[in-house]
Amino acid sequence: MEPAPPIDPLKPLVDAVTRTRMRDMLLMAIAAASGAWIAPLDSPAGGAIAAVAFVATLRLVMPKGAWLWRAESLLPRPSNRPESALHDARILDRLPIPYLVLDAEARVTSCSTDARALLARDPRGQHIATVFRAPAVLAAIDSALADGTDESLDFTALRPRRRQLHATVRALKAADPTKARVVLALQDVTQMRQLDAMRMDFVANASHELRTPLAAITGMVETLQGPARDDHDNHHRFLGIIERESARMARLVDDLLSLSRIELQENIIPTGQENLALIVKEAVSATAALATQNGNTVTVDLGSDKAYVKCDRDELLQVFHNLITNAIKYGYARSPITITRVEGNSEQIGIRIQDKGDGIEPSLVPRLTERFFRVNKRESISRGGTGLGLAIVKHILTRHKGRLQIESVPGEGSAFTVWLPVIDVKEDPSDV
Ligand SMILES: Nc1ncnc2c1ncn2[C@@H]1O[C@H](COP(=O)(O)OP(=O)(O)OP(=O)(O)O)[C@@H](O)[C@H]1O
Ligand SMILES: [Mg+2]
Numbered sequence: 001m002e003p004a005p006p007i008d009p010l011k012p013l014v015d016a017v018t019r020t021r022m023r024d025m026l027l028m029a030i031a032a033a034s035g036a037w038i039a040p041l042d043s044p045a046g047g048a049i050a051a052v053a054f055v056a057t058l059r060l061v062m063p064k065g066a067w068l069w070r071a072e073s074l075l076p077r078p079s080n081r082p083e084s085a086l087h088d089a090r091i092l093d094r095l096p097i098p099y100l101v102l103d104a105e106a107r108v109t110s111c112s113t114d115a116r117a118l119l120a121r122d123p124r125g126q127h128i129a130t131v132f133r134a135p136a137v138l139a140a141i142d143s144a145l146a147d148g149t150d151e152s153l154d155f156t157a158l159r160p161r162r163r164q165l166h167a168t169v170r171a172l173k174a175a176d177p178t179k180a181r182v183v184l185a186l187q188d189v190t191q192m193r194q195l196d197a198m199r200m201d202f203v204a205n206a207s208h209e210l211r212t213p214l215a216a217i218t219g220m221v222e223t224l225q226g227p228a229r230d231d232h233d234n235h236h237r238f239l240g241i242i243e244r245e246s247a248r249m250a251r252l253v254d255d256l257l258s259l260s261r262i263e264l265q266e267n268i269i270p271t272g273q274e275n276l277a278l279i280v281k282e283a284v285s286a287t288a289a290l291a292t293q294n295g296n297t298v299t300v301d302l303g304s305d306k307a308y309v310k311c312d313r314d315e316l317l318q319v320f321h322n323l324i325t326n327a328i329k330y331g332y333a334r335s336p337i338t339i340t341r342v343e344g345n346s347e348q349i350g351i352r353i354q355d356k357g358d359g360i361e362p363s364l365v366p367r368l369t370e371r372f373f374r375v376n377k378r379e380s381i382s383r384g385g386t387g388l389g390l391a392i393v394k395h396i397l398t399r400h401k402g403r404l405q406i407e408s409v410p411g412e413g414s415a416f417t418v419w420l421p422v423i424d425v426k427e428d429p430s431d432v
Pocket of ligand 2: 326390
């Protein structure tokens with residue numbers, strides 16, 4: 001068999017230039033012929049026309065040395081120019097991904113800006129075992145270097161602070177094992193995992209809260225159908241328990257729905273404009289019967305200046321209703337409750353609800369707005385509480401760009417202050 005002719009690398013270049021030349025020559029001939037047709041070539045006009053057509057054709061066909069450019073474009077480009085490699089490295093370094101590249105000995109050869117920020121240091125030149133201690137990551141890197149296997153895993157990094165990281169280990173195999181590389185991309189998933197845990201906790205808590213009254217109702221129904229079938233004297237008592245427990249379930253479902261509705265709207269700023277004092281007074285009236293029943297005297301002093309807030313009226317009513325009810329429920333019976341206006345700066349107004357009672361242990365104060373958190377669960381349940389009230393308050397205030405301040409002295413009582421931004425409103429005749 002005849003050997004294949006050697007491939008000339010410059011052949012495409014030569015072909016392209018030849019093609020361009022031939023086309024140019026043809027165009028020049030057409031230009032010259034048209035000049036000769038308009039005027040004889042030997043006349044000055046004919047010569048000038050032919051020359052102009054010739055130059056114009058040349059410029060049209062080869063503007064700014066186009067053929068040179070075209071020929072150049074066919075030449076193989078040098079791919080490993082040092083400056084282009086440097087440029088690529090800079091782009092990779094700026095990619096918004098924390099990643100490290102390791103050599104065959106698991107030493108860090110390069111590392112992105114984000115990785116340096118994540119680790120709070122520059123690990124280049126160091127062995128990966130001095131960067132991360134987690135055995136799972138080190139094992140994944142070992143097997144990537146030994147067998148070329150890729151892996152993804154979660155691990156806990158302890159430095160510069162405790163964090164949950166997701167690592168993707170990718171092997172870059174090479175014929176020469178000393179040239180093998182590993183890319184280790186990292187993602188901080190601490191917040192994501194915390195949210196997952198919170199969601200799972202919430203579902204577990206909500207199911208548990210619902211299961212308790214449900215079990216009581218089922219138990220009562222079974223008792224009524226079985227052992228207490230003919231115990232007519234106790235029927236009324238059992239039915240009372242069923243009624244109380246089903247009311248508790250209904251309250252729980254209402255509060256859960258209310259919480260999820262408020263959460264969904266958290267980023268939507270309310271549009272109503274209300275005089276805050278009127279909302280507080282309405283909440284005081286709505287809780288007056290409970291306060292009287294408990295023997296509390298409620299004193300309200302909101303000052304004479306009107307303060308308007310941008311709000312959803314019903315939601316703010318719910319905030320003050322829960323805080324006043326809490327003061328009645330968890331304060332001492334027959335003790336005073338005071339509701340006062342607190343002056344902040346000119347941009348916000350505070351309404352403080354203060355009670356006299358056992359107060360709350362300082363370490364528990366930050367947990368009060370957690371869902372289902374109660375200092376004394378049995379006491380809260382016996383008073384019909386779901387443990388969602390303050391969580392709802394917190395979400396409503398977040399939506400209103402406000403906040404809840406809690407101060408409590410064990411043995412003396414608690415003060416819950418609602419801070420809200422005030423707005424300028426022209427005099428509203430309906431308030432007078
Ligand atoms: N004024 C207060 N004094 C002492 N403890 C309080 C006070 N307000 C709230 N707490 C504690 O905080 C817990 C959570 O209150 P929160 O309003 O969220 O739930 P709840 O009152 O138990 O139920 P709900 O408001 O859903 O009916 C209460 O169970 C109680 O232990
Ligand atoms: Mg409450």
